[in-house]
Amino acid sequence: xxxxxxxxxxILWVAERLFLEKGFSGxxxxxxxxxxxxxxxxxxxxxxxxxxLFWDIFAPKMEQVVEYLDAPLDNGADFFERITNIIDFYFGxxxxxxxxxxxxVNELIMSPSRWEFFRERFLRSESRSRAFVKFEKMVExxxxxxxIRNVQAIDLLLDIMSLCLSTxxxxxxxxxxxxxxxNARKEYLQHRKEAVTILVLKGISV
Amino acid sequence: xxxxxxxxxxILWVAERLFLEKGFSGxxxxxxxxxxxxxxxxxxxxxxxxxxLFWDIFAPKMEQVVEYLDAPLDNGADFFERITNIIDFYFGxxxxxxxxxxxxVNELIMSPSRWEFFRERFLRSESRSRAFVKFEKMVExxxxxxxIRNVQAIDLLLDIMSLCLSTxxxxxxxxxxxxxxxNARKEYLQHRKEAVTILVLKGISV
DNA sequence: GTCTATAAGGAGATAGAC
DNA sequence: GTCTATCTCCTTATAGAC
Numbered sequence: 001x002x003x004x005x006x007x008x009x010x011i012l013w014v015a016e017r018l019f020l021e022k023g024f025s026g027x028x029x030x031x032x033x034x035x036x037x038x039x040x041x042x043x044x045x046x047x048x049x050x051x052x053l054f055w056d057i058f059a060p061k062m063e064q065v066v067e068y069l070d071a072p073l074d075n076g077a078d079f080f081e082r083i084t085n086i087i088d089f090y091f092g093x094x095x096x097x098x099x100x101x102x103x104x105v106n107e108l109i110m111s112p113s114r115w116e117f118f119r120e121r122f123l124r125s126e127s128r129s130r131a132f133v134k135f136e137k138m139v140e141x142x143x144x145x146x147x148i149r150n151v152q153a154i155d156l157l158l159d160i161m162s163l164c165l166s167t168x169x170x171x172x173x174x175x176x177x178x179x180x181x182x183n184a185r186k187e188y189l190q191h192r193k194e195a196v197t198i199l200v201l202k203g204i205s206v
Numbered sequence: 207x208x209x210x211x212x213x214x215x216x217i218l219w220v221a222e223r224l225f226l227e228k229g230f231s232g233x234x235x236x237x238x239x240x241x242x243x244x245x246x247x248x249x250x251x252x253x254x255x256x257x258x259l260f261w262d263i264f265a266p267k268m269e270q271v272v273e274y275l276d277a278p279l280d281n282g283a284d285f286f287e288r289i290t291n292i293i294d295f296y297f298g299x300x301x302x303x304x305x306x307x308x309x310x311v312n313e314l315i316m317s318p319s320r321w322e323f324f325r326e327r328f329l330r331s332e333s334r335s336r337a338f339v340k341f342e343k344m345v346e347x348x349x350x351x352x353x354i355r356n357v358q359a360i361d362l363l364l365d366i367m368s369l370c371l372s373t374x375x376x377x378x379x380x381x382x383x384x385x386x387x388x389n390a391r392k393e394y395l396q397h398r399k400e401a402v403t404i405l406v407l408k409g410i411s412v
Numbered sequence: 413g414t415c416t417a418t419a420a421g422g423a424g425a426t427a428g429a430c
Numbered sequence: 431g432t433c434t435a436t437c438t439c440c441t442t443a444t445a446g447a448c
Contacts, residue, residue: 007413023316025231028441039415044443046413102316109375110229110308149408155401158376159369166368169315195361202355203409213431234423245433250425252431 008046010036015043016057020099024054024107054107059121065093066122070131079142080201083160087200090164091193098185101168132157148204156204163196214252216242221249222263226305230260230313260313265327271299272328276337285348286407289366293406296370297399304391307374338363354410362410369402 014035018027029050033040047053072085094101108114122128136153143150171188220241224233235256239246253259278291300307314320328334342359349356377394 029443030441040442041416041444042414048443050442102311105308105311105375106316110312152401155398158372158398159401159405162369162372162376163365166364166372169311170364170368192361192364195358195365199365199405199409202411203405205408235425236423246424247426247434248432254425256424 007036007038007042011038011043011046011053012057015053019054019057019107020097020103023103024050029053055117062118062122066125066128066131070127070134073131073134073138079138079147082138083200083204084197087160087164087193087197090161091167091189094164094168095189098168098171101165105165105169146206149206151204156200159203160196160200163200167192167196213242213244213248217244217249217252217259218263221259225260225263225313226303226309229309230256235259261323268324268328272331272334272337276333276340279337279340279344285344285353288344289362289406289410290403293366293370293399293403296367297373297395300370300374301395304374304377307371311371311375352412355412357410362406365409366402366406369406373398373402 011032015027015032018032018035021027029043030040033043036042043050043053047056068089072089073082108118132153135157139148139151139153139156142148167189171185217238221233221238224238224241227233235249236246239249242248249256249259253262274295278295279288281288281291314324338359341363345354345357345359345362348354373395377391
């Protein structure tokens with residue numbers, strides 16, 4: 001029936017929003033059901049457990065992120081442009097939902113069992129390996145050619161990811177001061193993206 | 207009585223450890239009581255609510271952090287040395303307990319009510335303001351003197367804090383690969399501290 | 413497929429004996 | 431001050447009617 005399909009999708013959609021807003025343990029299945037407009041038992045009918053619901057929501061998204069990871073590496077002539085593209089890519093992804101960055105830190109990195117699951121399923125896969133190996137090779141070439149200072153690929157990637165993620169994690173702090181409008185937010189993010197890009201590009205220059 | 211004092215302190219000590227290990231909502235008062243070796247009611251006898259217990263533990267620590275924040279600014283002749291000192295200071299602080307960084311992100315930044323409380327109580331205080339104003343002045347002077355590139359103090363501080371915090375947040379990821387011994391951890395932290403320092407110093411150079 | 417009802421357990425907090 | 435017992439509420443998950 002089409003109606004079933006609708007409810008199942010609505011559960012996924014509503015649960016995703018609530019998980020992002022209030023975290024996994026902060027969201028009850030009762031609350032999800034209420035927001036969906038059905039009863040709590042139906043959540044379990046479709047997804048059996050809350051944990052399975054979690055993965056049904058976020059596993060496809062993670063797959064996408066890993067899949068698209070090496071896309072920015074293909075375009076752009078010189079290395080500095082590619083780094084700029086990567087930062088652009090991460091910002092664009094995290095900008096889609098401002099709760100994504102805190103959520104990643106909270107529910108993925110903070111939870112050992114989840115992290116292990118994620119690592120096994122995504123980071124050991126072929127696509128992720130290829131993307132990183134590609135990046136690593138590129139960095140080594142640039143170092144040897146003397147176009148950037150001696151730096152390890154893993155450190156560079158970690159620096160970039162840290163600066164991007166933390167921009168969005170720290171973002172709510174600024175907006176607690178009263179400037180909550182979306183214009184100020186956009187300006188802040190644009191400003192931070194530039195600041196991060198400059199820091200990284202200058203930071204790896206010879 | 208001295209015995210009362212002992213139990214009260216032991217509750218504080220044990221609860222701190224458990225909060226850091228498993229987070230606030232992940233730790234029950236029953237669990238704290240069990241670890242202390244008393245019954246659950248006693249927790250509430252001494253601290254009334256779980257939330258008050260939380261602040262009785264972490265408010266003094268936050269006070270300390272804010273108080274000591276401008277200490278690294280006083281010693282060290284040139285600006286680059288001072289920046290190195292600040293990074294050193296943050297690493298040293300976060301190294302005291304590896305759970306501190308995730309905890310800060312989780313329990314403070316992620317929780318709007320907690321963050322508001324923290325901001326009101328500590329960030330608007332005189333000591334914090336003075337420390338940041340001092341730092342801001344210093345950066346402006348360096349920029350005007352042409353010793354560093356044009357950069358805003360708030361961005362610089364944010365970059366530094368982000369890189370330091372994320373080093374410790376990402377740390378468990380590396381150790382899921384099997385290298386869990388404390389030697390590897392120390393080496394990793396030392397390596398990251400150097401990488402962060404180099405990136406920041408080069409990143410603000412002219 | 414969707415519901416009501418309920419099981420089974422855990423949480424924080426309180427009352428009152430000692 | 432420390433205990434046991436208990437209240438109240440909320441959680442996930444399941445059983446079974448329709």
